[in-house]
Amino acid sequence: MKQQAAVIGVGQTRHRARRADVSIAGLCREAVDRAIADAGVGLADIDAVVVGKAPDLFEGVMMPELYLADALGATGKPLLRVHTAGSVGGATALVAASLVQAGVHRRVLAVAFEKQSESNAMWALSITPPFSMPVLAGAGGYFAPHIRAYIRRSGAPEHIGAMVAVKDRRNGSLNPYAHLQQPDITLESVRSSPMLWDPVRYDETCPSSDGACAVVLGDQAAAAAAEAAGRPVAWIRATSMRTEPTMFAGKDHVNPRAGADAAAALWRQAGITDPAGEIDAAEIYVPFSWFEPMWLENLGFAAPGEGWRLTAAGETEIGGSLPVNPSGGVLSSNPIGASGLLRFAEAALQVMGKAGAHQVAGARTALGHAYGGGSQYFSMWVVSSTPG
């Protein structure tokens, strides 16, 4: 049966628009060095490495993990490269976790990165091969109609998106690693920023970031050893992944079944019957502000059409009943391939009590969530301060 697994170390880079001070290898190594130091282990203690990143066209390097093997300390070890679109950072953590849960390895290093400044993501997403539907205006143009559908369906007031942006950017200003540092952002400034893809304004959109995240996962013995040495760990209580096609008759882009199914399986596995009551902090993949209320519903934190009420009431702020993205989330840092792993890692930091200025007081159980493709790839985990 499944072995216990836990996060025993977390590291990330300072995310910026352009990290011209480091190569791709240097960027990854910055996160890896922090993660293994945090775990109190050396690279020699790592049994296998799992690498995740979004499309290779984002840097213009085919399968960059091949060139990165030395920098990641993977030479002579097993290395897996995961790619599941925007959810890849989450999938990377889940593949690494499964290696421990299957009893194959004791300590696994998960690394995810994106160095967007090396290429142009908008271009990479806009290549139109034969027989494929063009995305044209990048991710924002693709998702804006789904957001409009959500607003129409739920009757949400139009300022909800701006409220999410203000909250996440202010949270990001509490996180020294976050790309955007905007402590003075206001509802008025967001609502007067340029409209990019109606109804998504400039300040409601994720940035393009260079950044990396690394997580060390350990088995029960490795986690117990860390705890005995006074290092808190985050026990993995449940994991879940689901996929559905991009387009099909009856696809619900606002509330996709793959996300709802993944969440239902996750809560069941974790023994959670009241997610809104039992989750102390949630790191949810929100690249455009309106996805906060949409995913609150998809994840089962609120009934369909009601998610925006949590946001409106301030319940998703730090100090609210369900803090969402205390780290600042994807709206504050978006190294795409790493963005999912950052959500998973920030959830772990919360239950380890190591989130610093954006710590949710007393957080014991947290959600990490990522999605990708045309709202069709979902990965998530629940971590706790105790094995549960």
Place this chain on the structure above:
Amino acid sequence: MTDVAVVGFAQAPCVRRSDSTTSGVEMLVPIFAEVLASTGLAKGDIGFWCSGSSDYLAGRAFSFVQAVDAIGAFPPIMESHVEMDGAWALYEAWVKIRTGDADVALAYGFGKSSAGDLRRVLALQLDPYLLAPLWPDSVSIAALQARLGIDAGLWSEKEMAEVAARSRAAAVSNPRAQVSGEISAEELGTRPYIAEPLRAHDCAPVGDGAAVVILASAERAPGLCARPAWITGFEHRIDSGSLGARDLTTAPSAVAAGRAAGAGAVDVAELHAPFTHQEILLREALGLAGSVRVNPSGGALCGNPMFAAGLARIGEAARQIMTGRAGRALGHATGGPALQQNLVCVLEAR
């Protein structure tokens, strides 16, 4: 942890140019139907799906996302993807079954090399700052490796031609092979070089294809296959990406993976060697005795669909067991320039 067995395998014809899109759907649909029929499974019985492919080969972002259309993934499925040969997707599927999250899993790989210039595309796998800008193509890098081995006395052009002749003769009985035929090593040795010391027969043909393998837990396997191919060792390793830092006449990652997986004492081995000298190198690295039958399918030298050929090697090795032609078999897959990354799967009958 449960034991896991291969219970099904299917492969699309290896062809120079298929009518498929680069997302592989047209190559995958028929082989999904074939492998499900052979095991009596329905789509809904698959607890975990995992694929291997490359966006760069497809010339676009997210090619694997469109490949999911070959499944018909609604209701939603548990699925993942590696940007590697499908053999590593099979590894992930094997891990998944061992966690207990699935009892039947399907791995697939696909590649349409005909959509681009493969030799140049693969140059983009190299160090992007120092090496890739020089565009050293994949055949030229393999030629450097072949030359180093010849100079070290590890193999000769004659022995390389013998590998090609034996592979092509074996492929005559493989209806999915792209290249086959009876031709002598002596005659091959008179052909012109394409990247000295490599001649055309020393290099895998460029082409399109796909492969699929189904795995099942100890509980499920016997009901799905009369003679399952039980996995007794499944290991992979990677070497440095810096070509100048490696001894190219061997592959430490293959040696280590083979040792950990128990590569010795097999009846037959399917080696993913896209160049003739690499078969000789791998036989040595994996410690295969001279009596081991190598590549009865013809191997990658007779059909090398990128991101599927490694998975097909494991499928072919498993088929040797499932059809009773071997008791113990080895499947091998490689990735990266000059055998940088290697995977070994050892299978046996029970």
